[in-house]
Amino acid sequence: MIMSRIEARRDEDTVAAGPLVDRLLGGLPPEAVLTDPDVTASYAHDMASFCPAGRPAVVVLPRTVDQVRHVMRTATELRVPVVPQGARTGLSGAANATDGCVVLSLTKMDRILEISPVDRIAVVEPGVVNAALSRAVGEHGLYYPPDPSSWETCTIGGNIGTASGGLCCVKYGVTADYVLGLDVVLADGRLMSTGRRTAKGVAGYDLTRLFVGSEGSLGIVVRAVLALRPKPPGQLVLAAEFSSSAAACDAVCRVMAGGHVPSLLELMDRTTVEAVNDMARMGLPESTEALLLAAFDTTDPAADLAAVGALCEEAGATRVVPAEDAAESELLLQARRMSLVALEAVKGTTMIDDVCVPRSKLGEFVDGVERxxxxxxxxxGVVSHAGDGNTHPTVCFDATDPEESRRARESFDEIMALGLELGGTITGEHGVGVLKKEWLAREIGPVGLEMQRAVKQVFDPLGILNPGKLF
Known part of the structure; x- marks a missing residue:
């Protein structure tokens, strides 16, 4: 009986999706159109908790711009919603499917089209993995700085969609600072180019910046021109232990007020340190209440680390240990990169917040999260890009326990409210998606929301691009 119901449901899905699939196959090869419900279900959501996801009618995996244009023309003609996706490493539900939608997975568009050492640019397709780009440009003595913790799997298109950051933001900035130009397929299938290849350019409105962080709600990015930097010298990392998070945050303020420009300034609280040790036996100091990691990629990183180490001691550090070489530095960075995965292992499920506050309020915020x-x-657990005030309080809970799940959601909301109260923002790099729609409205207010919806209406009058996200 159960199997019969499953088969009947699949038959209904096939019948409902038939005209859509037939039209898609008119411009896509059969292997690029997935209709098996068990397969399409695996594309239904990203990595966020508490975000509803629907059942896609079909998943398409185009390899060319023309194929993407065909998908959007078909969706417009049939009035079918389209949900763009990268590697689905997002943490806000922005890539979650809606019922009956076309999931447009861009992972097969993964070519690096050009690397120019003279112009210091890379031209890439959206499915290029962040780490793959970093390694490729590194072979030319160049550097692409944005490096989210998921950099080994996340894609440039996804990074652009959510305006991702990473560990190096404090010195080098975020994805938006490196996107010079885009090719975008609009909702009706038209192809538009924005921006430039040049170092400077102010012709007209900055539509490139408009698309960065738009979470696939305005168009489909199919090509990006990215700015590169000369590859810096190898960095050295310092670890400073503190008896309180407040003391560690005080050290952050001293470092920034002192005019130092670290390539990385990251905070891990005791809960995070213990989780990393439990998962990977990293040997981090579990006696500490907070561990601050600072790095410099200057010509004399040891001298810079010594100066920052002295400031940490003035702030009350109980121990300051500079790495002696690149290998030790990489171990410390590896520990930081696995923080979110380690916290997930504590209870099996996490809600990862993404509140950014002014650096001067960082201590108040971390203390508030503890309360x-x-x-x-x-x-x-709190892990933070402390140098720019971007924190990731991570709520660990048992998703099978309804009462604990309720408390997790309430704590998540209280953390965001605290961030706004301190003059911060609800998201520094993860985006709004489904998870923070209500909070976006609170942050930008009714007039701001009205203007954002007006922009959406211009680019997507039928409302078919990633519906239900942002607002």
Missing amino acids: ISEKHRLTI
């Missing part, structure tokens, strides 16, 4: 953790009787 929220105690109030809701939950494990909440």
Whole structure:
């Protein structure tokens, strides 16, 4: 009986999707059109918790711009929603499917089209993996700085969609700072180019910046011109232990006020340190309440680390240990990169917040998160791009326990409210997606929301591009 119902449901899906699939196959090879419900279900959502996801009618995996244009023309003619996706490493539900949609997975468009050492640009397709681009440009003595923790799997298109950051933001900035130009397929299938290849350019409105962070709601990025930098010298990392998160945050303020420009300034609280040790036996100091990692990629990183180490001691560091070489530095960075995965292993599920506050308010924010953790009787680890005030309080909970899940959601909301109260923003790099729609409205207000919806209407009058996201 159960199997019969499953087969009947699949037959209904096939019948409903038939005209759509037939039209898509008119411009796509059969292997690029996936209709098996078990397969399409695997494309239904990204890595965010508490975000509803629907059942796609079909998943398409185009390899060319013309194929993407065919998908969008078909979707417009049939009035079918389209949900663009990269590697689905997102943390806000921005890549989640809606019922009956076309999931447009861009992972097969993964070519690096050009690397120019003279112009210091790379031209890439959206499916290029961040780490693959970094390695490729490195062979030319160049550097692409944005490096999200998921850099080994996340794609440039996804990074552009959410305006991703990474560990090096404090010195080098975020994805938006490196996108010079885009080719974008609009909702009706037209192809538009924005931006430039040149170092400077102010011709007209900055539509490139408009698309960066738009979460696939305005168009489909099919090509990007990215700025590159000369490859810096290898960096050295310092680890400083503190008896309180407040002292560690004080050290961050001292470093930034002192005019130092670290290539990395990251904070891990005791909960995060313990989780990393439990998962990977990294040997991090579990006696510490907060571990601050600072790095410099200057010509004399040892001298810079010594200066920052002295500031950490003035702020109350109980121990300051500079790495002696690149290998030791990489071990510390590896520990930081695995923080979110390690926290997920604590209870099996996490809600990863992404609140950014002014650096001067970082200590207040971290203390506030600790109070929220105690109030809701939950494990909440805090890992932070401390140099720019971007924090990732991570709520660990058992998703099979309804009561614990409720407390997790409440704590998540209280953390975002705290961030706004301190003059911050609800997202520094993960985006809004489904998870933070209500909070976007609170942050930007009714007039701001009206203007954002007006922009959406211009680019997507039928509302078929990633519906239900942002607002």
